[in-house]
Amino acid sequence: MSSYAEFLEEKKKIDELYEKGYTITAVREDLSGAYLTFERSKLDLNDIEEKIELHILTADTRKYFSNLIIAQQKELI
Amino acid sequence: MADLRVNFAGIKAPNPFWLASAPPTNSGYQVQRAFEAGWGGAVWKTLGEPILNVSSRFAGTHFNGQRVVGFNNIELITDRPLEVNLQEIYETKKKFPNHAVIASLMVEPKQEKWHEIVKKVQDVGVDGFELNFGCPHGMAERGMGSASGQVPELVEKQTYWAKEAAKVPVIVKLTPNITDITATAYAAVQGGADAVSMINTINSLAGVDIDTWKTIPNVAGKGAHGGYCGPAVKPIALNMVAECARNPEINVPISGMGGVSTWKDAVEFMLMGAGSIQVCTAAMHHGFSIVEDMVDGLNNYLDDKGIESVAGLIGQSVEKYSDWGHLDLNYKVVARINNDVCINCNKCHIACEDTSHQCIDMLTSENGNAYLEVREEDCVGCNLCSIVCPVDGAISMVEIPNGEPMTWNQRQEAIKLPICNS
Amino acid sequence: MHLNRVKDKKISLKDLRKNFSEFEPALTPKEAVEESNRCLYCYDAPCIKACPTGINIPSFIKKIASGNLKGSAKVIMEANPVGASCARVCPTEELCEGACVLNNASLPIMIGNLQRHATNWAIQNSEQLFQAGEANGKSVGIIGGGPAGLSAARELARLGYEVTIFEAKEKAGGLDTHGIVSFRLPQEISLWEVEQVEKLGVKIHTNTKVGRDIPVEEVMNNFDAVVLAAGMSKVPMLGIEGEEAEGVFDAIDFVENTKTPPLDQQFIGKKIVVIGAGNTAIDAATCSVRLGAGDVKMIYRRTESEMTAYEFEYEFAKQDGVEFRWLTQPIKIIKDKAGHVKALECVRMELGEPDDSGRRRPTPVAGSEFSMEVDAVIKAIGQTRYVNLIEELGLEHNRGVVKIDMNTHQTSNPKVYAAGDVIFGDGQGDAMVVTAAQQGKLTAYAIHKQLITDEATLESV
């Protein structure tokens, strides 16, 4: 598979989570890549806390989520 | 006609092209010929206690039929008595009062030695001094040259001693045989240097003869490490100049050298902060007359760009030189092939296929013609294909709009605490 | 051929031998290094595809650049057993050099000259580049020791066959040894290639013409396979009056005579007419000039645009001072009392409708006859075939062009294979040394496939 296709697949997963209202709340990076923790705001969904972890492999996706986080932080300001 | 005159730390010269302290500046005869040929200044072959040289001293590095891509030497400083040199310096300066004559000095790291030589040389009327803390062989084994140039305290102290006696500007010439040249440059500034110059030669062994198994060069079958210079060292020298230029604590002029062969190289050094340019290997390879095109080329370049004097060039690119962490990770370029110019050597394909990201396809058009195409989405913009492509204009690296900039430093900061970082 | 590299273009009348020494100088070591470093080392290089023997050109050139001349010569000779000759006689402008990508950017690499440089090294260092394979018990007889026969023999020997070549002439090498002018291909080059093949254990019986010195059946019966690589024969008759006169020569014989000393002094200052305008005609004309002839004309019944000689050959002949008479057909050779050529009677031609070769058919212009004084006439209007030999072997042919199956290289008799000029014509390749070499190679592999590989597969079934 071309690395671009791999990126698109990972990006899709992230985008889907965002669409469902998740945001990235933590990033852990090690030799195997990046682990993203997604959380959905408790207020929206009857106080059910939901956490999802994604393992990101490609470099392009690691750039991509970093951009998302920066955009998200800018919105918060 | 642009104004090529320079005033480098108070040393004035008709142009920025100076001969570096080396064989080309060994004698008054040579330096005077050089000035006649058009060189703006000369740093006299390093003065000190006359040494003894070995026979067989130089070696060239040749690459793919090109001679002297690099140049190696195991020569030491001047082998002539100080008085002989001083007499010739005096005569030269008298004949060429407007040219810069700078005396390179090297003595043992003792205060009285520095005072003695500075005073003696100063009396014949030099325009400045250059303290040689760079020579990497021979002299270093005796505690001079790069041996003292690698120890920041010694650089500072010796500069200070020289400055105590000097009435003309003192340039400190640095050795590249050190991990971080800004450390010794800073020490020179602390010692009161009026300017720094770099680079001296890099520790090297030019080669081994694969038939006789002797070193190149060899002296009666034995070799010792030498100093490397010439075109091959230019990128190393340029980086060292740039690192010093962008360091706010090294706030003195820089004389740049190391691999300068043409006016273009000189322009690059100047853009990266060099206020004057020194040349050795190119002159040794081609003779003094090469300065003619250096001067002419620089002049035409400045005229072309509408820049009135060399001063308008110096340091213009320094702010563009930064740390990796400040580079924009979102910036994206991709390779694009112009099939009208491409000659179908397929070098880009195999370079990308074997050693980069496998994204240049060899295709055949409907009418049976072979052509190449980059799959841009997979291209990481590494430049490799455009580097190996033998035809100018066949591959261009095209910028692709890719959102707001994001540096590594920003990213690391941002991902620490993704949701509450502001 | 790079005419601009030829330093001494003068013809010496005192020392004719000088005129026949290789006229384009070898590359100096410096030139070779510079030129080899200019090669881009293309990937999937078009020059390789343009070489009929598929020499890995960037590989051998890179080896020159790196100073590995032995390796370089081996790459060349591996793909082309007559690679040293080909370095000199191939029409490189039409082949490898014509395909070099640098044609579009600067100047093509001098591939032929670099090939000559590397093979010269091997010749000068008497390097034996290849070894015979382990004997496999099979034997092959080859009729003809020219490029095709030698090439087949070399590959067969490397595959372990016991190979015997029958060669009619005193020395093997075919036209490389006897037919191609010395100033382009000195004989010793071709003989080195012969020696390389002999050193693999190939037996070469010279002075042995099959059908004359040894019966055809003997060859047919003594080997597991037979390769016919006899090339082509003499120049055909013009079919005009006076052709038997003294002073009328066959171009191939004429050139052959210049290949071995002593050189004939009789043409110095003489008037020579060459009939034809192909590669052989050019060779005959330039040889005439080098033998000291005072006036050399080529007459051709069509025009410049129909001539089959290569552009560089034409240029070369013009530089040598050869005069061209287009639209001119010989009709009669006039003899003096002693039976020697005195004059050539010709008629002017004009071009009509295209004939089956696609070229416009020349027809005589009535009343335009004229005559020119000549001392010698050289016929160079193509080559005839060894029809007798072919028929004795019982092979199907079309006017002497032996028919083969292009896949198996077999003739109508499956035991007999054919390669080189014997199959030239009818769209089966070009009459070039390099194609003969390639066909010889392919024939060897085809034989191996039939005799060993297929047998082995049969056994294993």
Ligand SMILES: Cc1cc2nc3c(=O)[nH]c(=O)nc-3n(C[C@H](O)[C@H](O)[C@H](O)COP(=O)(O)OP(=O)(O)OC[C@H]3O[C@@H](n4cnc5c(N)ncnc54)[C@H](O)[C@@H]3O)c2cc1C
């Ligand atoms: C004058 C001339 C110039 C040429 N110039 C060039 C050139 O510049 N470049 C190029 O690429 N090509 C050139 N050619 C063409 C090239 O020489 C031939 O295509 C090539 O030599 C064919 O090789 P071959 O082995 O098939 O035949 P040949 O080289 O003809 O070899 C055949 C051999 O078989 C031998 N033989 C024939 N009959 C018998 C028999 N009955 N028994 C035993 N042996 C026999 C012959 O003596 C000869 O040695 C030229 C040809 C001629 C005539």
Ligand SMILES: Cc1cc2nc3c(=O)[nH]c(=O)nc-3n(C[C@H](O)[C@H](O)[C@H](O)COP(=O)(O)O)c2cc1C
């Ligand atoms: C043979 C030779 C001798 C040299 N001797 C000296 C010297 O005595 N003093 C000195 O400061 N530098 C000396 N150098 C270093 C040059 O001045 C210069 O720093 C170096 O060659 C880099 O410039 P280039 O690439 O233009 O040659 C010498 C260089 C060479 C090649």
Ligand code: SF4
């Ligand atoms: S820039 Fe790098 S990745 Fe992109 S096509 Fe060229 S070699 Fe391949």
Ligand code: SF4
């Ligand atoms: S390297 Fe350049 S010239 Fe060669 S195929 Fe690629 S684009 Fe074309």
Ligand code: SF4
């Ligand atoms: S095409 Fe030309 S440049 Fe490319 S490998 Fe062949 S000879 Fe060299």
